[in-house]
Amino acid sequence: MTEKPALSVVxxxxxEEGVLPAFLSRVGAVLDRLGGTSEIVVVDDGSxxxxxxxxxxxxxxxxxxxxxxxxxxxxxxLALTAGLSVCRGERVLIIDADLxxxxxxLPDMMVLMDQGADVVYGQRRARxxxxxxxxxxxxxxxxxxxxxxxxxxxxxxxxFRLVTRRVLDLLLAMxxxxxxxxxMVAWIGGxxxxxxxxxxxxxxxxxxxxxxxxxxxxxxxxxxxxxVPLMASMTIGWIMAAVGFAFFVYSIVGWLLGLNxxxxxxxxxxxxxxxxxxxxxxxxxxxxxGRLYDQSKGRPLFMIREIVGGPK
Ligand code: UDP
Ligand code: MG
Numbered sequence: 252m253t254e255k256p257a258l259s260v261v262x263x264x265x266x267e268e269g270v271l272p273a274f275l276s277r278v279g280a281v282l283d284r285l286g287g288t289s290e291i292v293v294v295d296d297g298s299x300x301x302x303x304x305x306x307x308x309x310x311x312x313x314x315x316x317x318x319x320x321x322x323x324x325x326x327x328x329l330a331l332t333a334g335l336s337v338c339r340g341e342r343v344l345i346i347d348a349d350l351x352x353x354x355x356x357l358p359d360m361m362v363l364m365d366q367g368a369d370v371v372y373g374q375r376r377a378r379x380x381x382x383x384x385x386x387x388x389x390x391x392x393x394x395x396x397x398x399x400x401x402x403x404x405x406x407x408x409x410x411f412r413l414v415t416r417r418v419l420d421l422l423l424a425m426x427x428x429x430x431x432x433x434x435m436v437a438w439i440g441g442x443x444x445x446x447x448x449x450x451x452x453x454x455x456x457x458x459x460x461x462x463x464x465x466x467x468x469x470x471x472x473x474x475x476x477x478x479v480p481l482m483a484s485m486t487i488g489w490i491m492a493a494v495g496f497a498f499f500v501y502s503i504v505g506w507l508l509g510l511n512x513x514x515x516x517x518x519x520x521x522x523x524x525x526x527x528x529x530x531x532x533x534x535x536x537x538x539x540x541g542r543l544y545d546q547s548k549g550r551p552l553f554m555i556r557e558i559v560g561g562p563k
Contacts, residue, residue, distance in 0.1 A: 254288070255288075255339045255340065255341065256287075256288040256289050256290045256315075256339060256340045256341075257287045257288050257289065257340060257341050257342065258282070258285070258287060258288070258289040258290075258340045258341070258342050258343075258344065258361075259289070259290050259291075259292055259338035259339060259340030259342070259343045259344070260278055260282070260289070260290070260291045260292065260343075260344045260346060260354075260357075261292045261294070261331065261334035261335055261338050261343060261344065261345055261346070262274065262278075262291070262292070262293050262294070262334070262345075262346050262347065262348040263294045263296050263327055263330035263331045263333075263334060263347075263348065264293055264294060264295055264296060264298065264302050264306075264330075264348040265295075265296040265297070265298055265302075265324065265327070265330070265459045266298045266299060266300045266302060266456065266459060267298070267300075267302050267348045267349065267456060267459075268298070268300045268301040268302045268304075268305050269454075269455035269456040270348055270349050270350060270453070270454045270455045270456060271293070271302060271305045271306065271309070271348065272305065272309070273350060273454050273455070274348050274349070274350055274354075274454070275291065275293075275309050275313070275316065277350065277354050277355075278291055278346075278354045279291070279313065279315070281354045281355055281357050281358070282315070282357075284358070285357065285358060285361065289315055289340070290315050290316070290317055290338065290339065290340060291313075291315055291316050291317065292317045292319060292334045292337055292338045293306050293309075293316065293317070293318055293319070293334070293348065294319045294320075294321065294330045294331070294333050294334040294337075295318065295319065295320045295321060296321050296324050296325055296326070296327070296329075296330035297321050297322070297323040297324030297325065298324075303318070303320050306318035306320075317337065317338075319333060319334060319337050321333060326464065326467075327459070327460070327464075327468075328430045328431065328432055328468070328471075329430065331345065331410060331432055332423075332430055332432065335419060335422070335423060336423055338419075340416070341415075341416050342361070342364060342413060342414070342415060342416065343413070343414050343415075343416070343419050344357060344360070344412075344413045345410045345411060345412050345413075345414070345432075346411055347409070347410070347411065349453045349454055349455075349456065350451060350453070350454035351450050351451050351452070351453055351454075352373055352409070352411035352448075352450070352451075353448065353451060356373060356446060356448055357413070359446060360373075360412075360413040360446060361413070363413075363444050363446065364413055364415065367442055368442045368443070368444040369414070369415050369417065369418050369439075369441030369442045369443065369556070370412055370413070370414050370415075370418055370436055370439075370441060370442070370443040370444070371412060371413045371444050371445075371446055372405060372408045372411070372412035372433075372436075372443065372444070372445055372446070373408060373409070373411035373412060373445075373446055373447075373448050374405060374406075374407055374408045374445040374446065374447045374448070375407045375408065375409070375447075375448065375449075375450045376447045376448060376449050376450075377449040377450065378449075378450040379449060379450060379451060379452050380451065380452020380453060381450070381452070385458070388465065389407075390407070392469050392472075393406045393407055394406070395473075396434075396469075396472055396473060396476065396477070399473060399476070399477035399479045400434075400476040400477045400479075402434060402437055402438045402476055403437060404433065404434050404437045404476070405433075405437065405443070405445060408433060408445070409433065410432050410433050412433075412436065414436060417441075417556075418436065418439055418441060421439050421551070421554055422435055422436060422439065424551065425548070425549070425550050425551070426548075426549045427475065427548045427549065427550070429471040429474065429475055430471070430475075431468075431471050431472040431475050431476065434472055434475065434476050435475075438476075438550075439554060440554070440556075441556055475548070478541055481537050481538070481540075481541040484533060484534050484537040485534040485535075485537060485538055486534075487530065487534065488530045488531040488532075488533055488534025488535070488537075489531065489534065490530075491526065491527055491530035491531070492527035492528065492530055492531040493527070494523075494527065495522075495523040495524060495525075495526045495527020495528070495530070496523065496524065496527050497523070498519060498520075498522070498523030498527075499519075499520045499523040499524045499527075501519075501523075502515070502516045502519040502520045502523065503516065503520060
């Protein structure tokens, strides 16, 4: 292989034959203006249209283009991860293929990175050409996850961002299977800088994120970054245990005062005590399972940004 390029552009593509030529020429033009060595890694995420043929054709004409074909459709986040693991640049731009994220912002992102940013993420000021439903669900999602996690995941930012090789290597070293890339990048930390922009309408074709995929995406994000659902099971466990115990006491007191029908006391006391204990035990199992889950994600315990001084 030849020398490593200074910059890689990585775009996942699913049934994007309609936008691919425009995407490649727009990105190519921006790279030409920037100068320096670069590559464009496009990943065909099991498309059923002519996306792959278009990629192969483009790669034959432009040596900067690297086309990657996945075996089948793996979904946006994994297709992106495939591209990120193939790219070799010192800096990496993550971008959608549909031109909703304008490639012309790249020079501004490069300047912010020259000034020391580890990550420059595009933050959506406006979302043009997207349905009210899409905008409302997206806004709700970013606010919900913001409240449910300690990680500072920026509001209204997609995966459109420029990251350093250092951040990319840390990201790729995280072995978790359900990947919420923008959250993982936020979790890494370092100097993360926002660049506000107006999201454009899709250049061609339709959104490749139907409702089912959106729900799965949100579920992956929340379970990977929040223990709130787990804590809820613990809280409910304690409440039910208290209610069950109160019921137990109530039935015993009734029995002592001779108010209960024969047989009612033992039945209700057992239901109250056992029911309460079961909920509490479920909560406790949940807490251990949560820790096991955290451990199994295999994320690094800490990440060093820089070391200065010491022996060379
Ligand atoms: N995408 C993908 N695999 C999928 C779905 C989407 O690689 O299963 C790509 C798609 O080609 C696009 C990006 O992910 O480059 C974002 O998808 P889309 O624009 O459809 O999402 P939206 O902007 O509507 O949220
Ligand atoms: Mg899009």
